[in-house]
Amino acid sequence: MLIRARAPVRIDFAGGWSDVALFTEHSKGLVVNGAINRYAYATLRCESQTTQDDSVELQRILDKSIRIYSADFDTFIEADDVRQLEYDGNIDLVKAGVRRMSIQIGGFDLITQSNAPPGSGLGTSAAMGVALVSVLGALKEATYLPYEYAELASTIERHELGILGGKQDHYASALGGIHFMEFQGEEVKTSPLRLPPQIRYELEKNLVLCYTGQPRLSGNIHQNVTTAYKSADPSVRDALETLKATAEATKTALMRGRLTEFGELLTQNWRNQKKLHPSVTNEQIEQLFKIATAHGAIGGKACGAGGGGCLLFYCEPTREHSVRQKLEDAGARVIDVNFDFDGLQMWRVSNY
Structure with a gap:
């Protein structure tokens, strides 16, 4: 039998970084993001089908090994x-999921x-963490709510693996849709932004997502920003406050259908992302921004921590086609996306 799950990745519009645990201990974080139709998949295979040789099936049942x-x-x-699974830099997220979910059997x-680019x-x-806890939970015959999947996946990254980061990604993946999110300490509040169809269609049409071809190392950038924040750098703290204000304004612009303003707010967010640390941007990213702006982009930002990966x-x-073409001419890879409103999905396959 196969147990499969898929969980969507997300594009972050505004407020990213303010959801990181270090910052939410002292001030509420605000984020606007949207899940898109690119997915992380997890498949758990338990061999339980009938075999001609019963001894083979018995051997498989007694087998306590795990293959990843x-x-x-x-x-x-x-x-x-x-118990032999050790963190060594190879597929540690999966190992951590097995450990945290207290899987005792093999x-x-x-x-x-x-199907999203690496380091995007x-x-x-x-998203992979959310999909993993879904199939591992199904193996245990456990049932969770979407926010519980998000919390489990976040706990695995932060507490099992010591990865610096926030919770917006996990909640976007588990819930799907476009959301305004609030973070205070460990508490998370999510509010779906139910845009009229014509606004959503126009938003999807005019958004251009491209992959720079250079995966970013978010752990390094997170460490750089964390160090600057802990040193009480006023420019970093001011930038974080402006990122939160930008998220609030972005929520309002989307709800009122003011998409030109939405595009301008992407750039406002990007300016303040770059104030967090010089490693958030680089020469290639800046060149792609110049190309996009010159050919019809109203605004844009780097996704996630920045430093590479995807640009939005x-x-x-009437000019998104020109932006797409010029970005591809410059060596970027344009990724066609639509919003995903289903969030985490899990299913079983009996015959395969």
């Missing part, structure tokens, strides 16, 4: 027992894959 394969990195590991395979800034690791632009209604 990451299709994205073409990496395979095998352990004779769950005899199964885990396969992970994503789209929250792929969070909102374009003039």
Whole structure:
């Protein structure tokens, strides 16, 4: 039997960084983001089908080993027992999921894959974590609410693996849709932005998402920004406050259908992202922004922590095709996306 799950990645419009735990301890974080139709997939395979040789089936049932394969990195590991899984830089997120979910049995395979680029800034690791806890929970016959999947996946990254980051990615992946999110300490409030169809269609048409071809190392950038914040750098603290104000304004612009203003707010957010640390941008990113702006982009920002990965632009209604073409001419890869409103989905396959 196969247990499968898929969880969408997200594009963040405004307020990113303000959801990071270090910052939410002292001040409320505000974020606007949207889940998109690029997914992280997790498959758990338990061999329970009938075989001609009963001894083969019995051997499989008694088998306590675990096999994990990451299709994205073409990496395979095998352990004779769950307790042998050690963090060594190879597929640690999957190992951490097995540990945190208190999986005591073996005899199964885990396969992970994503159709978002590596290091894209789209929250792929969070989406993978959400998909993982879904299939592992199903193995335990446990049932969770969407926010519980998000919290479990966030806990795995932050507490099992010590990854610096916030919760917006996990909640976007578990819930789907376009949301305004508030973060205070460990508390999270999510409010869906139910845009009229014509506003959503126009938004989807005029957004251009491109991959720079350079995966970013978000851990390094997070450490840089964290160090600057802890040193009480006033420019960093001011930038974080402006990012939150931008998220509030972005929420209002979307709800009122003011999409040109929305595009301008992307740039406002980007300016303040760059104030957090010089590593948030680089020469290639700046050049792609110049190209997009010159050919019809109203505004834009880097996704996630920045430093590489994906860039998001909102374009003039009749010029997005020109922006797409010029970005591709410059070596970027344009990714076609629509919003995902389903969030985490899990299903079983009996015959395969």
